[in-house]
Amino acid sequence: MKIDVFEIINVVTVFGFLVLMKQRRDVATLLIILFFYGMLHFAFAALALTSSESANLLVVMHQEGGGALAKMSTLVLLGSVFFVLFGHAHNGYLTIKRNEIKIIISTLFGMAALLCGYFFNIRQGDGLQLKNVASIEAMLAFLLVGFVGFLGNNTLKTESISKWFLGGLFILFFADGIAFYEIFWHHSWAGTLESSGAMVYRASSILFNPNLLAFWASFVYLGCAYGMHAYNGHQKIMLMGMILASIAIYLSGARSAGYLLLGVLFISVLLLQKRVNWWSLIILPLTFFTMYFGIRWFVIPIFNSDKGWHEIVLLGDRFAASPLYLINYALFKFGYLANVPAEISLSIEGRFVGEGRDSGWLVLYQDVGLVGTIAMLWICTMSFWWAVRSYIATHSVSSVYALMILCYCVMTGLVMRMQIFPVWLFISVFLAPCLVLWSRDLDSKLIPSGIKCTY
Known part of the structure; x- marks a missing residue:
């Protein structure tokens, strides 16, 4: 099956956004359209999971990237949005x-x-x-x-923001489902073979790459954390958004994104002082702990099987071992350790x-x-x-x-x-x-x- 068949979704998505632009051309809506298309651009890779040839298709996709349909539709949307934004910028320049x-x-x-x-x-x-x-x-x-x-x-009105946010929340929920499917059924193209012999599978979901999935989810988390402080009447839905974003980061196995996000959240708590809402800092590690220990101590014993679930637990081990990896690598570089596991050097030096x-x-x-x-x-x-x-x-x-x-x-x-x-x-x-x-x-x-x- 050809990759271009799956890229038809890009054409449909771009067409839908262009129709929307005919009705709403304000700057805020245009930026939201760009953000939404950015997270849907690689949705064709998720569609490939439904094919019986998914393993081969995913390998080819990650070797060649997007095909002609995906690239052309992207250029059309980016060019159209930039043209309209440039018109707004020309008008805005008169008042700067x-x-x-x-x-x-x-x-x-x-x-x-x-x-x-x-x-x-x-x-x-x-x-x-x-x-x-x-x-x-x-x-x-x-x-x-x-x-x-x-x-x-x-x-942009508050009502419009709410509609966009609910739509984004639905996409995030859907993305988490795909990510879980990738890990549980071993359909993920990205994985790391540990020195112990265990294969750690990492989800890409609709973002084509585990690190990209975590980067996108981190932005969503920061947006929801801001909403927790700025919109008191919408704290429950912001809380849900942070939980879903945390799940996406966990399933991606992207340690750098997770720890960087935790770092900026901690700094934000210090800067907010008395107005801090502690949920913005707690939800990320709490979700990680809940998934890890919940599956390890309850789900696996209840089902009396670790098939699929063990791979999700391994992702938690990956996050937990990261600080030790950094310490061991530093000791190795300064001559205090004779050697370190290959995955430590690969994960650090490879960047x-x-x-x-x-x-x-x-x-x-x-x-x-x-x-x-x-x-x-x-x-x-x-x-x-x-x-x-x-x-x-x-x-x-x-x-x-x-x-x-x-x-x-x-x-x-x-x-x-x-x-x-x-x-x-x-x-x-x-x-x-x-x-x-x-x-x-x-x-x-x-x-x-x-x-x-x-x-």
Whole structure:
């Protein structure tokens, strides 16, 4: 069976979003459409699980990526949304203020420096390098037009947000079901053979890759955690969203995403001070513990069988062993241990060494050199400075979570390629509203007089 057969779902999805764009063209709706399409783009891989040839199809898909239908439909949607966003940005530019102009100029200079870095380090015949740089430029371009467009057009109503959120919650529930099916019935293409001989299966669900699934679920978790603090009347549904997102992260087996998320949640608790809702921090580890011990102590004894369930327990062992892995690896590097299991070296060094390394920042340095990397770090540093000033000025829940989203995006680049689709799309969609928040706080009279904008 050909892969293109499954990619028809991309064409149908894009057509549905284009029809929706005829009715709703405000900036918030357009960004939500981008986020939803990002999480549905690889749904064709989940459909392949229904085929009798699923094992071979999944291997081919992960070797070749999306086919012509998936790529063309994606380009059509991205181009259409960008065109409309650019129109909103043109209108919003007429009303922008001083600090907003500085943000725009900073981003444009950063984009220009990235291009210069690419031309200084161009590798003849390396299509992947061009694709990587184009992805970063596209991320900044969507971030910029989304930000400027928001300044002049932000009409999304609370009722619309609720409908989108419920739809996203349904998709998340469906994604968890697929992830469970992958692990329980050994249909996952991603797995790690431990030195003990056990195969640890990791779910990709509708996101094509376990790390990508966890990255997406982490964004959903952060959004729900923010909702727990900002919308008192919707705490139960936000709680449900955090639980479902935690299940997705657990089944993905993505340790970096899980621990990074836990770290930013802990920092958010410290920054929120007296207004903290502890559920936002507790739900993630509580869900992990419940799944692990619930299955190990109750489900397996009740069914008198560990078939399928044992693989889910192994994922918990994977998360629990991570701190020990890091300690043992450090002792090994400093000469205190003679050797470490192969999976430890592979999981740590594989992110930073070789052509297939996962670190987005190292890949960026390889593609655009020192000039481009400094430009990107400059944009991140300035964004962090704006985020900190916003928090100092308001101490609001929004400023805390905007800062945490930025930190999560930057730190994720250390262990995951931000150049791949839809990672860069998710980053631009989430950071665009954050930029709006920071720019408004920078222009407000709440900024302490002792803090001066250097930019």
